[in-house]
Amino acid sequence: MERCNFLRLGRGRSSTVQGRTNVVNRLKLMSSKGKAIEKYKEELEFLQQQLLETSPLRAFTFEELSAATQGFKRSLVLGEGGFGEVYEGYLIDHSAASTHPENAAFKYQHVAVKRLRQGGQQGHREWLNEVSFLGRLHHPNLVWLIGYCAQLTKLKEERLLVYEFVLHGSLDNLLFQTSDFWLPMPWNRRVDVAIDAARGLAFLHDHQVSHDKLIVINRDIKPSNILVDHNFVAKLSDFGLAHTGPESDSSHVTTRVLGTLEYAAPEYIQTGQLTLQSDIWSFGIVLLELLSGRRALDRHRPRNERKLVDWARPLLYQGMINSLIDPQLGDRYSAEEAKVVLNLVQQCLHRNRKNRPTMKEIFQILSSLKEAEKKDGNVKASTSLVETPETSSRLPLLKEEDQKVEPHPRGASHFHGARSGNRR
Numbered sequence: 001m002e003r004c005n006f007l008r009l010g011r012g013r014s015s016t017v018q019g020r021t022n023v024v025n026r027l028k029l030m031s032s033k034g035k036a037i038e039k040y041k042e043e044l045e046f047l048q049q050q051l052l053e054t055s056p057l058r059a060f061t062f063e064e065l066s067a068a069t070q071g072f073k074r075s076l077v078l079g080e081g082g083f084g085e086v087y088e089g090y091l092i093d094h095s096a097a098s099t100h101p102e103n104a105a106f107k108y109q110h111v112a113v114k115r116l117r118q119g120g121q122q123g124h125r126e127w128l129n130e131v132s133f134l135g136r137l138h139h140p141n142l143v144w145l146i147g148y149c150a151q152l153t154k155l156k157e158e159r160l161l162v163y164e165f166v167l168h169g170s171l172d173n174l175l176f177q178t179s180d181f182w183l184p185m186p187w188n189r190r191v192d193v194a195i196d197a198a199r200g201l202a203f204l205h206d207h208q209v210s211h212d213k214l215i216v217i218n219r220d221i222k223p224s225n226i227l228v229d230h231n232f233v234a235k236l237s238d239f240g241l242a243h244t245g246p247e248s249d250s251s252h253v254t255t256r257v258l259g260t261l262e263y264a265a266p267e268y269i270q271t272g273q274l275t276l277q278s279d280i281w282s283f284g285i286v287l288l289e290l291l292s293g294r295r296a297l298d299r300h301r302p303r304n305e306r307k308l309v310d311w312a313r314p315l316l317y318q319g320m321i322n323s324l325i326d327p328q329l330g331d332r333y334s335a336e337e338a339k340v341v342l343n344l345v346q347q348c349l350h351r352n353r354k355n356r357p358t359m360k361e362i363f364q365i366l367s368s369l370k371e372a373e374k375k376d377g378n379v380k381a382s383t384s385l386v387e388t389p390e391t392s393s394r395l396p397l398l399k400e401e402d403q404k405v406e407p408h409p410r411g412a413s414h415f416h417g418a419r420s421g422n423r424r
């Protein structure tokens with residue numbers, strides 16, 4: 001799904017109007033715009049230099065990544081987004097091969113390589129953001145960014161990102177894949193993905209880096225940015241639009257409105273005020289997609305069902321689980337668990353952002369489902385967000401690793417000898 005840049009669209013329209021009324025003004029505008037772009041470009045180059053000097057990430061050459069992807073072979077394309085194409089690849093680890101010549105399993109590292117399509121400023125900014133955030137953050141529910149490449153080749157300024165290869169690809173692939181031999185995603189797996197994604201987001205929203213608190217708003221939570229690995233562990237990806245959270249005395253940061261329209265909180269679209277609750281809204285939409293098996297926006301449906309939130313809202317308030325639940329699941333789901341998820345969706349999509357729960361609360365409620373399941377084989381989790389003495393003892397706390405930043409696993413062996421699968 002392509003991302004939208006709402007503000008850029010707005011700006012384009014206004015300059016066209018001005019141009020029609022006065023050609024001279026239009027030319028002046030273009031030249032000042034050109035200067036501004038040049039200045040912005042310089043600023044980005046400076047930021048890049050500063051960032052890369054201290055980045056713990058591995059720097060790759062373009063030739064290394066070209067070799068890893070067999071010259072960016074079309075058949076190795078895993079997907080394509082607003083940033084560019086993503087290729088499956090294998091890095092040859094020469095040092096491992098020389099120290100373990102007899103052990104081929106240590107020779108290759110399975111990776112996903114994202115290549116910036118063209119050198120626009122927005123793309124460069126997203127690339128920098130990804131390196132900046134994912135270079136500092138490491139958590140089991142965030143995708144592992146191994147390294148980057150920034151190199152001027154004969155043709156263009158190349159910018160790439162190298163990630164761990166995540167076997168099952170995105171939640172979007174898993175949830176909405178339709179083919180004759182593809183089974184619908186089982187209910188338990190949907191709940192597990194929701195818990196993992198909530199845990200990753202709770203980590204972003206509140207954690208310590210040394211003595212400082214670092215709050216990160218992802219700003220682009222959606223199924224195509226949630227990857228699912230070989231153990232069905234979900235990991236958040238794509239930090240190109242991420243933003244540090246507000247200072248303690250403020251509730252929001254004012255930014256350009258960026259992101260994917262169907263997942264963006266209404267108050268953010270209207271005011272440009274970005275808050276932690278903007279992510280909560282997006283997460284609520286993802287929960288609703290998991291529950292219903294419908295896309296946030298589906299142009300193939302009848303007009304009144306195209307926008308998932310509009311279609312679902314009356315059903316949510318009437319608690320009509322049977323109408324909301326993915327019909328592909330049949331009766332293979334827990335009605336009790338679905339009720340808890342439905343209740344959460346309602347709260348995440350509260351029109352007043354102040355009434356939305358925090359990510360920590362969401363994580364605790366979702367994971368209490370699993371705790372209850374383990375205890376007595378069925379679900380008796382609370383649907384309330386208010387911690388009563390009765391519920392609080394049952395709600396698991398975030399694990400210790402959720403509170404702090406782990407050292408970056410630079411040099412850790414994530415090598416595989418053979419292809420473990422292919423989902424194309």
Ligand SMILES: Nc1ncnc2c1ncn2[C@@H]1O[C@H](COP(=O)(O)OP(=O)(O)OP(=O)(O)O)[C@@H](O)[C@H]1O
Pocket residue numbers: 001002003078079080081082083084085086112114143163164165166167169170172173224225227237238260
């Ligand atoms: N680390 C990875 N391992 C395996 N597959 C990946 C990985 N990263 C991305 N992909 C695949 O590539 C696809 C494209 O990803 P990308 O983030 O570029 O675009 P998108 O999420 O579809 O759109 P957007 O640009 O709005 O984020 C994903 O949907 C996923 O299937």
Ligand SMILES: [Mg+2]
Pocket residue numbers: 081224225237238
């Ligand atoms: Mg993406």
